[in-house]
Amino acid sequence: MSGEVFVTVGTTRFEALIKAADSHAVAEALSRHGYRRLIMQIGTGTYKPQRLVPSGTCAQHPSGLEITFFDFLPTLKQQMAAADLVISHAGSGSIFEALVMRKPLIAVPNPILMHNHQAQLVEHLAGMKHCIPATVDTLSKVLSNLQLGQLQPYMSGDSRGIFSRIDDIVTC
Amino acid sequence: MGRDETRTLIVLGSGGHTAEMLTLVKGLDHQRYKPRCYVAAVTDMLGLQKAQQAEANNDSSISPFVFKTIPRSREVGQSYISSIWTTLVAIWAAMYAVFTFNPDLVLVNGPGTCIPICLAAILLRLFHKCKIIYVESIARVNTLSLSAKILYISRAADAIMVQWPELQRQYPWAEYAGRLY
Numbered sequence: 244m245s246g247e248v249f250v251t252v253g254t255t256r257f258e259a260l261i262k263a264a265d266s267h268a269v270a271e272a273l274s275r276h277g278y279r280r281l282i283m284q285i286g287t288g289t290y291k292p293q294r295l296v297p298s299g300t301c302a303q304h305p306s307g308l309e310i311t312f313f314d315f316l317p318t319l320k321q322q323m324a325a326a327d328l329v330i331s332h333a334g335s336g337s338i339f340e341a342l343v344m345r346k347p348l349i350a351v352p353n354p355i356l357m358h359n360h361q362a363q364l365v366e367h368l369a370g371m372k373h374c375i376p377a378t379v380d381t382l383s384k385v386l387s388n389l390q391l392g393q394l395q396p397y398m399s400g401d402s403r404g405i406f407s408r409i410d411d412i413v414t415c
Numbered sequence: 416m417g418r419d420e421t422r423t424l425i426v427l428g429s430g431g432h433t434a435e436m437l438t439l440v441k442g443l444d445h446q447r448y449k450p451r452c453y454v455a456a457v458t459d460m461l462g463l464q465k466a467q468q469a470e471a472n473n474d475s476s477i478s479p480f481v482f483k484t485i486p487r488s489r490e491v492g493q494s495y496i497s498s499i500w501t502t503l504v505a506i507w508a509a510m511y512a513v514f515t516f517n518p519d520l521v522l523v524n525g526p527g528t529c530i531p532i533c534l535a536a537i538l539l540r541l542f543h544k545c546k547i548i549y550v551e552s553i554a555r556v557n558t559l560s561l562s563a564k565i566l567y568i569s570r571a572a573d574a575i576m577v578q579w580p581e582l583q584r585q586y587p588w589a590e591y592a593g594r595l596y
Contacts, residue, residue, distance in 0.1 A: 254430060334554075360555060400578065400594020402438075408576065410444075413546055
């Protein structure tokens with residue numbers, strides 16, 4: 244493995260997740276597990292990783308981990324595809340993009356979202372062992388105790404039934 | 416126009432809703448579900464851009480599509496009194512969009528923006544057969560969203576499709592027919 248870890252907040256703002264990832268404990272835990280690069284997509288948040296990246300947009304951590312960040316790209320497919328571990332906000336788009344690509348996923352719901360239905364999705368997928376749940380407070384602990392072997396691959400849902408049902412409704 | 420064509424109005428609800436909706440539309444037979452009219456809130460230009468990208472490979476002369484915007488009924492933090500007025504404006508804009516396009520099918524998946532469109536579609540039914548299908552977000556595992564609940568309780572939609580069997584068991588009138596992702 245190339246040892247890439249990709250942190251993403253999607254099109255939203257989730258500074259607390261970036262702050263949580265921007266920690267020496269996180270960098271050390273990742274390095275200990277054999278990861279070599281940490282890439283953070285920080286979105287519209289104004290917080291920039293400053294503990295791990297004191298200046299510019301990339302740095303090398305004393306543990307050996309290479310760290311970079313950026314705000315947006317038109318598509319994150321490439322970063323997702325290259326990642327060996329994805330740490331994502333709990334938006335359904337990012338979650339399923341990672342799961343469909345069979346990426347080990349740590350999903351972090353944003354607690355300040357108005358109606359927190361993100362939490363129910365994460366809880367459900369975690370219950371089926373498709374992802375590891377974390378909060379901004381538990382992220383570094385989850386990473387130090389990381390055991391990816393317990394994860395079960397997500398089987399993509401069959402959508403044909405939806406389309407044929409729509410055909411039926413429109414016809415009748 | 417052949418009757419095997421279904422004029423389809425697609426409401427883009429922003430963010431994850433838009434992504435799911437475009438996945439849904441991608442799976443439909445574009446030769447049957449046309450012309451397609453995408454409706455998004457005026458503040459959601461990203462949504463229309465994504466729809467444009469999704470349609471980029473379609474020949475619009477064979478399988479036409481259009482885009483419309485409507486104002487939001489309520490911005491975050493707006494006062495209640497002023498939101499009565501903006502809601503009326505949003506309903507009026509939704510009426511205009513729906514009655515000028517005259518859809519046979521309205522596809523919605525929330526959030527709130529879709530309610531004025533559904534209201535307009537219900538009115539349109541007085542003059543024209545129009546189906547309303549709500550496909551609940553894949554993020555909903557335990558509870559229906561507010562807009563789906565409104566359509567569920569009022570029975571105004573022809574179908575409410577959910578994407579998890581666990582959720583369907585709680586709402587017998589909803590249907591589970593598969594999952595988009």
